[in-house]
Amino acid sequence: MAKFLIVEARFYSHLNDMLIQGAKQAIEEAGHECEVITVPGALEIPAAITMASDTGLYDAFVALGVVIRGETYHFEIVASESARGVMALTLDGLVIGNGILTVENEQQALVRADPQQKNKGGDAAKAAITMFNLKKKLS
Ligand SMILES: Nc1c(NC[C@H](O)[C@H](O)[C@H](O)CO)[nH]c(=O)[nH]c1=O
Ligand SMILES: CC(=O)[C@@H](O)COP(=O)(O)O
Secondary structure, rough: OEEEEEEOOOOOHHHHHHHHHHHHHHHHHHEEEEEEEOOOOOHHHHHHHHHHOOOOOOOEEEEEEEOOOOOHHHHHHHHHHHHHHHHHHHHHHOOOOEHHHHHHHHHHHHHHHHOOOOOHHHHHHHHHHHHHHHHHHHH
16 A cells, blocks of 8 residues: 655645545545645645655655646746656656646536536546556566
C-alpha cells in the first residue's frame, strides 16, 4: 500500500469537491491511502508538492485544480506555469498525476470534474497509480 497526497488548489470549491471525490475513489479502489492538502491557486501546487515530497512521507501525488479563462493574459500564466512546474517535478522523478483543468468556462469544468461524467480527478489519480507502479518495477 502506498501513500498518495492530493494537492488541491481551492479556487472553485464546488468543482474541486468533485475532482477530489473522483481521485480519492480511484486511489482507495487501488488499495492505497490518501491525504488531501489545500493551496490557494494552481500556481502554488508545484511548491506545495516540493515541500510535501521533502518530508519523505508520500509516495505519489495528484495535482487537482481548475483554471478558467478570464479576460486577461493571466489565464495563460496560471495554466502554463502550473503545468510546467508539475512537469519539472515529474522529470526530477516524482510521481504526479496532473488533474489541473484548464478550460474556457465553468460548464466545461463541470463536465470534466464530475465523477459520473469525464472524471478527470479519477483519471489523474489513475495516471499517478500507473506511474507509481512503473517506478516500483524499474527501481
Ligand atoms: N485564476 C486562477 C488562479 N489564480 C490564482 C493563482 O493560481 C495564484 O494563487 C495567485 O496568483 C497567487 O499566487 N488559480 C486557479 O487555481 N484557478 C484560476 O482560475
Ligand atoms: C484563470 C484566470 O486567469 C482568471 O480567473 C483571471 O481572470 P481575468 O483575466 O479576468 O483577471
